[in-house]
Amino acid sequence: MLKTNLKEFRAKHQMNQQKLAERVGVRRETIGHLERGNYSPSLKLAWDIAKVFDVQIEEIFHYEEEE
DSSP: EEEOOHHHHHHHHHHHHHHHHHHHHHHHHHHHHHTTTTTTOHHHHHHHHHHHSSSHHHHEEEEEEOO
């Protein structure tokens, strides 16, 4: 299962979902789905989000095996 720290990164950078969505070219709802774990990003979207925060993809998204 793909886990995300996206909400924490947004809060740290004082960025709302709409602003992030505009920066990476998606709808605000997509960011909400990512944060709730209802949607897994494409590699390009994950890359674009990581670039916004100037971090590696793995700092925002990580995979955890389901038990």
